[in-house]
Amino acid sequence: MxxxxxxxxxxxxxxxxxxxxxxxxxxxxxxxxxxxxxxxxxxxxxxxxxxxxxxxxxxxxxxxxxxxxxxxxxxxxxxxxxxxxxxxxxxxxxxxxxxxxxxxxxxxxxxxxxxxxxxxxxxxxxxxxxxxxxxxxxxxxxxxxxxxxxxxxxxxxxxxxxxxxxxxxxxxxxxxxxxxxxxxxxxxxxxxxxxxxxxxxxxxxxxxxxxxxxxxxxxxxxxxxxxxxxxxxxxxxxxxxxxxxxxxxxxxxxxxxxxxxxxxxxxxxxxxxxxxxxxxxxxxxxxxxxxxxxxRDLAERMERQLEEVIIALVGKYTALEDAYASVLKALTHAALFCNRKLKVLFIHATDLEANTQKDDPVKYHEAWQQLCSAHGVLVPGGFGSRGIEGKIAAIEWARTQSKPFLGICLGLQCAVIEFARHVLQYKDANSSEFDKCEHQVVIEMPEHNPGIMGATMRLGRRTTHFVTDDSIVRKLYGDMDSIDERHRHRYEVNPKYIEVFEKAGMKFVGRSDDNERMEILELENHPYFVGVQYHPEYISRPLKPSAPYLGLIWAACGELKNVLTHVTKQQSPTDITIKSPSPFSHANLFRHT
Incomplete structure (x- = not known):
């Protein structure tokens, strides 16, 4: 063979x-x-x-x-x-x-x-x-x-x-x-x-x-x-x-x-x-x-951009940029599409935690100063408990200050934990990955085999179905009924809490084939508060940026609302031209096929 x-x-x-x-x-x-x-x-x-x-x-x-x-x-x-x-x-x-x-x-x-x-x-x-x-x-x-x-x-x-x-x-x-x-x-x-x-x-x-x-x-x-x-x-x-x-x-x-x-x-x-x-x-x-x-057009546009969009990346591997290579590429593609010069502030999640305030107040205040100066916040994927409280603190700040936010994989799970603690008042809410508490709002997937290292996660391309027409992310994908994205995770949102989350304003607008796994969350009455369980950065391309990242950049630039008014349901994967006097007048909103 x-x-x-x-x-x-x-x-x-x-x-x-x-x-x-x-x-x-x-x-x-x-x-x-x-x-x-x-x-x-x-x-x-x-x-x-x-x-x-x-x-x-x-x-x-x-x-x-x-x-x-x-x-x-x-x-x-x-x-x-x-x-x-x-x-x-x-x-x-x-x-x-x-x-x-x-x-x-x-x-x-x-x-x-x-x-x-x-x-x-x-x-x-x-x-x-x-x-x-x-x-x-x-x-x-x-x-x-x-x-x-x-x-x-x-x-x-x-x-x-x-x-x-x-x-x-x-x-x-x-x-x-x-x-x-x-x-x-x-x-x-x-x-x-x-x-x-x-x-x-x-x-x-x-x-x-x-x-x-x-x-x-x-x-x-x-x-x-x-x-x-x-x-x-x-x-x-x-x-x-x-x-x-x-x-x-x-x-x-x-x-x-x-x-x-x-x-x-x-x-x-x-x-x-x-x-x-x-x-x-x-x-x-x-x-x-x-x-x-x-x-050539991509290179020239990237080199001549002057107006910055600043994104705070809150993670635990920020000492090495290659640890977030695809995330940075996806941000770059989206910023270039929006005619902005990207500036990423790498913030180590532990620097935002209360313990750092006691041990190293200078580092703590510098980290928070960086976070507050950003136009948008991104919490990427990862594993382990280190830095989780810092990520949750950053997400709470983005939620309460109406700052554009995108959570990827663990970032979505942290957003769920933060919402459960501070909105639903489940003070001990956590993931079963970190704590065996009463309110485990994030749980291990049934098929995960903890006895083997490597390839034991939910991996690869999976379909996500939109369960509502009223969704920012759905519009960013070209108003499609479903999308295919790549996954890499062992934990998921606990289905038994979904009803109480949605009553409080956190909507799970994208779900798996069996309707059991929560793939996309959005927050009501917020400019852009989105979490996705998959990793959209893996299929971002220089000429075809990823929809969730594009939404974050547009929101960080204050243009998202204007862009979304031009989105209508398309019967084929054609581009939608934005006709407006904004800096994005020549941008095209793409669709995934």
């Missing part, structure tokens, strides 16, 4: 990294895909992570950034979020390969006796499994039309020379011959540092990185040099000479103001022409030539 015909015309682009990790391989790989899609090619992506974990589901956000969730419930590396956003595709759990997955697959085969008593080794069994996995996944459709991709872009995580990734490096050394040279291209991304003392571009680390790569039997076809500022021609020529790559195939991508610039820079440096020649790509005649124009 794993093997595909290796004589297929599928093209492969392998992206590796050198010198240090975290230099932007994922963005480079995504940008290559964007350029190829702009020329009409169907593209898929694979991310390889050399850690032994089966998936990213059990990682601490401080260890590896956010966990990205796919439609099929796969908990994967955050780089797959970049691929989906840049390429506007829907990936699958098998698009993320880990050492743990490969070894588990091989060991399962060995236990079944599939190797007929042979000694199972890294070469050939592990390396063969890697190649077979890549070939199989590369042929799986990621587009709505279900057509097979033309090109597969593979990012090898980590840095060349890492002992963890050696089996993958060897697999691709073999793979280049398996699929033939004209179907395989290697792009190497390397850091070119600039010491403060001279500010000179130092190419020696890149030279050593490529030397090591060549020592493993892989020769780069294109070298992407990452640096703080543009490289002079002399530095490019030095890389070209010592790395044995044509100087036209050495491209510098300096630091940019917005990531939307990266595909544009690569396109200007002739990346498509190089790939077209190297992979013998047959030009497509019927492609949308406006895609790169749209990306």
């Amino acid at each position: 794993f093997r595909h015909n290796s004589s297929s015309s599928m093209k492969y682009v392998l992206v590796t990294g050198g010198v240090i990790s975290g230099i932007g391989k994922g963005i480079i790989a995504s940008s290559i895909g964007t350029i190829l899609r702009s020329h009409g090619f169907r593209v898929t992506s694979i991310k390889i992570d050399p850690y032994i974990n089966i998936d990213a589901g059990t990682f601490s956000p401080y260890e590896h950034g956010e966990v990205f969730v796919l439609d099929d419930g796969g908990e994967v590396d955050l780089d797959l979020g970049n691929y989906e956003r840049f390429l506007d595709v829907t990936l699958h759990r098998d698009n993320n390969i880990t050492t743990g997955k490969i070894y588990q697959y091989v060991i399962d085969k060995e236990r079944r006796g599939d190797y007929l008593g042979k000694t199972v080794q890294v070469v050939p069994h592990i390396t063969d499994a890697i190649q077979e996995w890549v070939e199989r996944v590369a042929h799986i459709s990621v587009d709505e039309d279900k057509a097979e991709p033309d090109i597969c872009i593979i990012e090898l995580g980590g840095t060349i020379g890492d002992i963890e990734s050696m089996s993958f490096v060897e697999a691709f050394r073999q793979f280049q011959f398996r699929v033939k040279k004209e179907n395989f291209c290697l792009v190497h991304v390397s850091l070119v540092p600039q010491p403060n003392s001279t500010n000179e571009h130092k190419t020696k680390p890149t030279q050593h990185s490529v030397k090591e790569l060549r020592g493993y039997g892989l020769t780069p076809d294109l070298i992407i040099c990452r640096s703080a500022t543009p490289m002079p021609l002399s530095a490019k020529e030095k890389v070209s000479m010592f790395c044995q790559v044509d100087k036209d195939h050495v491209i510098c991508i300096p630091d940019v103001k917005t990531l939307f610039r990266v595909p544009l820079l690569m396109d200007e440096n002739g990346v498509f022409h190089f790939l077209s020649s190297r992979l013998h790509l047959i030009p497509k005649s019927n492609y949308d030539q406006s895609l790169m124009i749209k990306w």
